[in-house]
Amino acid sequence: MADYSVPELQEDIKTPALAVGTMEHLKPYPAIEKHMVPLGFPDKRVDNWQQKGIEKLGDMLKKYRSLQVYLDICVKCGACADKCHYYLGTKDANNMPVQRAELMRSVYRRYFTPAGKLFPGVVRAADFDEETLNKWITYYHQCSQCRRCSVFCPYGIDTAEITMAAREIMDAIGVGHKYSTEIICKVHDVGNNLGIPKPALKGTLEFLEGDILETTGHEVRLPLDEEGAEVLLVAPSADFFSEPHIQSLMGYAKVFHQAGIRYTISSIGAEAANFGMFIGSFAQKQKIAKRIADQARELKVKRIVVGECGHAWRVAYSFWNTLNGPFDFLDPRYPVPQHVCEFTYDLLKRGALTLDKEANDQYVVTMHDSCNVARASRMGDQPGGQFEIPRALIRAACHHYVEMDPDTTHEKTFCCGGGGGVLTDELMDLRVAGALPRVTALKQVMKKDKVNFMALICAICKAQFTKILPLYHIPMETVGGVHQLVSNAIQLGAKKGIV
């Protein structure tokens, strides 16, 4: 624990003077044959990788409008340069979004534009050689695909799109990342990211039922693979095993119980997460998401509700319909999919739930907006519902709520530092540094308003913060889910069913 370099906290978020190569040393563990081959990638770096990589880039330019337009039109105004948490935390020039994108843009220019072919020096074009590939491996794994840069760019250039494309090109030449490929293999083999087999999942759910019975005296169920349930609940797999995730899972269960709505978890589609997005592969995204559509059909449910997970919600909300739609076999009165916050909020508005705010009186709460929810999805039918609905739930569940610096919330929120496929131990230095802006803003309200609970709705954020916050001398219990607060406050048995 002691050997991570933790940046010094300042009173406020400051743009550091630029430095070159501070993070050059930090490389992801390379993917191994065992995890590459099942995903259809070469077992190791192919011999003619330069040619293959350039071909793949050419191929993708014809498939992704975002890539073609974003590689063309950046004017290098630098508005995005100081917006990335990794730049703010590491000072590394290549962690400025524009410069990260330049690593690919310079290759694009060299092989696909007259200017780069004729005057590589003037427009800064680069060969796709060993040195360039090395930079790609390093810096395209120092982007959490958080899209903060795209908010401030005059053309909406989304560096996450470039990062995804770069990872897909690297996979195509046999240069993958162990963390993501290994996890995707687990999803295909077992059904979830953590590789939890069905008996273990069943055991956990039964244990939690017992736990809730003991603490509340109510028989709240966590059913598995029950055909004919009304709702299929798809949660991130961390919700079944990790703290504080599990507290939110119990929260969802209590909400279903209290509303009197029959639901089920699916052992094959237990996992909402979809790392296909992190590696940029459309085919993998589609295959991973298909399990859930298939399970919804198999279990004959009428609705799908997605748990507290940021990137999973992006994939579910924005992509499912394209990947595996149409979902016309589900109840058309509800959006497909529905976020668990939308689900609970709807019940609350309809008077099905009673929340006792006093149950959370020990907390002064603030909210961390998770990137993928904030900048890549929506809840409810109004733009910005993704901010208002979780906040409405928090306010309904506790007395004391404050906001952090508005430059660090809502669409301007800062990434936790662990998203987009970098939540792995070998990248700890990056994760610690990347959390700096968020931690700075959190510290401000901890000082000023005595905040002691940061509510959020993302499994990756929860995992990242519980590990990182202690390094900044903040207790890990400070982090928890929105449904953890709901779970504390919900009155069971007080009145049951939808009014």
Next chain:
Amino acid sequence: MLTVLAYLVVGIFLIGFAHRIWLYASCPAPLKIPTTPAPVTTTGVVWRLFTEVAFFNSLFKGDKWAWAGSYAFHGALVLVLIRHLRYFVDPLPEFFAHVQIAGIVAGLVMVGGLGLLLLRRLIIDRVRYISSPADYLWLLLLLGIGGSGLLMQFCVRPDIVHIKAGMMEMWHSTEASLPTMMAGDFIFLAHLIMVAALIVLFPFSKLMHLGGIFFSPTRNQVDNPREKRHVNPWASN
């Protein structure tokens, strides 16, 4: 000679520009990726794009100095271009006779804005780091165009009457020529050559943001993936 060049310059621009726009327009957008919160209706998206083009909304959020310089430059550029119509259109509609003063002030603002953008590039370490020679050259070229224009306006006047005659004539008569009698005429020649360079290089450069901004999926997509199925044409489904 002048006629051939004029058509060549305009031709390269039109074909190059159309080609890139065709590239953008014909390339599929496989997934819904608007940067949210995003409009949920098409009208909303039109408004979003309008605020980006007319006010540089996102840049304003991102960087106030860049916005100031850039807005001064682009806004003034529009006015200057309108004013330039008088060199190409005869008879000049009444309206344009009234905007001449605005056009002249705009020339100053444009050069000022460009100066600010150049200073930013030189002073701020991040912007200096990301700048390639080409990025400076664009600013210098535009400053050259603006500077020579102002020079003709305020100091060394060329033979405007003959220039206008030449500019009008060159589109249909190969006999067209430009005057080279006074010092101002040479400045004008430099002005014209720089403009021609700008127009020719335009489609091959970052200046394509003029068209590209309308094709940016994070800005031009409606946020309605649940309500309306977005289809990826190349998906094997």
